[in-house]
Amino acid sequence: MNQNNGMQKRMLIMTLVVFVFFIAYEFLVLKPQQEAKAALVKQEQEQKQNSAPDVDTTQMVESDVNGNPINMSKSVDALSSKAIADKQIVSVIKTDKNIIEIDTLGRVAQVTLLEEKYKDENGNQIKLFEANQLRPLEVRFADKNINTEAFNAPVIASSSNIDATTSKQVLTLTQTLSDTVLTKTLTFYPDGHYDLSVSATNDKQFFITNGFRPNVLADMYALHGLITKLNDNTLTTIEDGDLSKNENITGVKFVSNFDRYYATVIYNFEKSLSITLMPDLSSNPQAFIHAGSSINFSGFMGPKNFKDLLALNKELTDVIEYGWFTFIAKPMFVLLQYIQSYVGNWGWTIVILTILIKLVLYPLSYKGMVSMNKLKELAPKMKEIQLKYKDDKQKQSMHMMELYKKHGANPMGGCLPLILQIPVFFAIYRVLINAIELKGAEWILWVQDLAEMDPYFVLPILMGATMYIQQKITPNTMQDEMQRKIFQFLPVIFTFFFLWFPAGLTLYWFINNLFTIGQQYYINKLFDKKRAEKN
Structure with a gap:
């Protein structure tokens, strides 16, 4: 020939x-891998429930003089569904787009989307988070003793119910510990996003996270994991299962954990953030923001709708991940x-x-x-x-x-x-x-x-x-x-x-x-x- x-x-x-x-690769290889990984995670969670039903404790490495994380233990509720017990909730905020529930430790326990089109296969309004995942706005102190105390001391909320459907509203969360007082001031807006100011007295160093990604649709068709945008406008994406060790990143404009359609985003376009990425038990990326003793930023938890992100800030449209062909897509x-x-x-x-x-x-x-x-x-x-x-x-x-x-x-x-x-x-x-x-x-x-x-x-x-x-x-x-x-x-x-x-x-x-x-x-x-x- x-x-x-x-x-x-x-x-x-x-x-x-x-x-x-x-x-064929996405249908025959990626989907079975993801299903196997989900089964493994479920098995690990069940084992933890049997051995220690109240808390699961892991360690973070100690920080150096530059403020990298040190010896911080965490506590995660041993629940397997998206149902959050009423006794865990100290405040419920309703905006025009969602309902945000704050738990006894000052974290976002759940976000329920209110728009009619966001319904699951059973016809219920979509909830973004699993009850046993790393929750947004969780704080971890650099001092191990204070950190242990913080996971056993409930916060006091300035209001148990807030209506932010037509105008912005402020919620203050106060956690009084033996050697510091942690104060979170949250301003919620009708469009569902928020501004946050957090401070700790006595110069106590802490870290705060945007939590694990929403777990609504993490399928074989689209990427899911974490994406960051830096001051030089470079984007870095780490897919679930691909983070093998801690990584420190400075000069961060935004950090987003996302599934196919939904994301949990923390951003500051005036003063950049420093973060440490940590793998969980399944090598999925988790972001911890270096706060020092105080920090300010804004956040968003919900659908990656282009117009909504554009309304908040043009740069947030980069939260939508298109993969290798982004320059065309x-x-x-x-x-x-x-x-x-x-x-x-x-x-x-x-x-x-x-x-x-x-x-x-x-x-x-x-x-x-x-x-x-x-x-x-x-x-x-x-x-x-x-x-x-x-x-x-x-x-x-x-x-x-x-x-x-x-x-x-x-x-x-x-x-x-x-x-x-x-x-x-x-x-x-x-x-x-x-x-x-x-x-x-x-x-x-x-x-x-x-x-x-x-x-x-x-x-x-x-x-x-x-x-x-x-x-x-x-x-x-x-x-x-x-x-x-x-x-x-x-x-x-x-x-x-x-x-x-x-x-x-x-x-x-x-x-x-x-x-x-x-x-x-x-x-x-x-x-x-x-x-x-x-x-």
């Missing part, structure tokens, strides 16, 4: 294999938002965005399709050369190149445009996977939530069918039977994986296939016309 033609085929197969591997999402502001429907917005992407990439697609048609026309002559010079590869290659040059064909033209479109696909994949704006967004008839799978599998089947049609009308110069079989099964494989994909992503792929079919049909007709004119 000709070397260039063989390379062209190998690159085309490689491109498709990348797609299949990308989908972020402007793409801004365009998606812009289109939706006029269209008003996320489903049709995805359709329009898909068409725009196809138009922008049309020159690449056109060149690739033309090249494939030319190669198909030249296939008989290529086969003649291969048979004539089957024992002399050098002459075979030389005559092939002459043939390509004479007819203006490019053996790489068919797959290079496809390869160049891979970053675009991955970017739109990340955008649609991470966009909480799609949650609860209807399209037509049976599609009531674009963030969930199509309940009747209509879109995946249509996607598979259009992929099959596209394959049938696309010129194919492959002689190898195994390669042909691989391509024939691709629509079936893709349909299978897309059965469980969010409807919004499947809609994108389906519309993309439709327009690719239209483009290919048009180019095929042009070649048929030229062929007829020659005859």
Whole structure:
């Protein structure tokens, strides 16, 4: 087989294999790993409950003169669900967006989202946190003795119920210990975010955490873990399970622990933060902020909604993680938002965005399709050369190149445009996977939530069918039977994986296939016309 033609085929197969591997890896490898990890964590928690039902004590390393953490023990309630006992709650704050519950140690015990679209599979309003996780705004003192005392001394709240639905309200939490008084002053706003000022008397050093990430949707499709933004605007993401040891970071603008759609964020854009990242028992990242004896910052606990984050601060939109292709994905999402502001429907917005992407990439697609048609026309002559010079590869290659040059064909033209479109696909994949704006967004008839799978599998089947049609009308110069079989099964494989994909992503792929079919049909007709004119 000709070397260039063989390379062209190998690159085309490689491109498709990348797609299949990308989908299969997430579905067959990542999901089982996450399920196994969740089972292990649950088993560890049950063991702790049996051995020490009241407290679980771990140690943090001692701090140095620079203020790194020292010898701080923690206490975590041995509960396994999101239910928080009433006796643990000292204050309940209601904003326009959420209900925030503060526990006896001055921590955020639970956040319940109030907007109608944020409901779980049972129809209940979504709660962000597990009862037994590291809780936001937990304080740990550098002095071990004070720290132990603090975990056994309840705070006094200035009010047990606060209504911040229409205007900002202030809550003061006071914890009186033998050698210091810890005071937290929280200002809650109707949009659900807060400002916090914390201080300890007698210059007692302490640390404060934004807690473990929300545990609502940590699935195989999107990243979940921790992200920080530094003064130089660099972003660092550490996924759950990837932190093996303590790490100190300075010059931090914000730190966010997040799952697919929700985040717990602490930020200060006027005075940067210093933090220490610590792994938990499952190597998940936990952030502890160096407070000294006092600190001020702002925070947010809730959905990673682009407009809400933008309203707080433009830089907070970086909380939304798009992975490797952020440089393409972020402007793409801004365009998606812009289109939706006029269209008003996320489903049709995805359709329009898909068409725009196809138009922008049309020159690449056109060149690739033309090249494939030319190669198909030249296939008989290529086969003649291969048979004539089957024992002399050098002459075979030389005559092939002459043939390509004479007819203006490019053996790489068919797959290079496809390869160049891979970053675009991955970017739109990340955008649609991470966009909480799609949650609860209807399209037509049976599609009531674009963030969930199509309940009747209509879109995946249509996607598979259009992929099959596209394959049938696309010129194919492959002689190898195994390669042909691989391509024939691709629509079936893709349909299978897309059965469980969010409807919004499947809609994108389906519309993309439709327009690719239209483009290919048009180019095929042009070649048929030229062929007829020659005859």
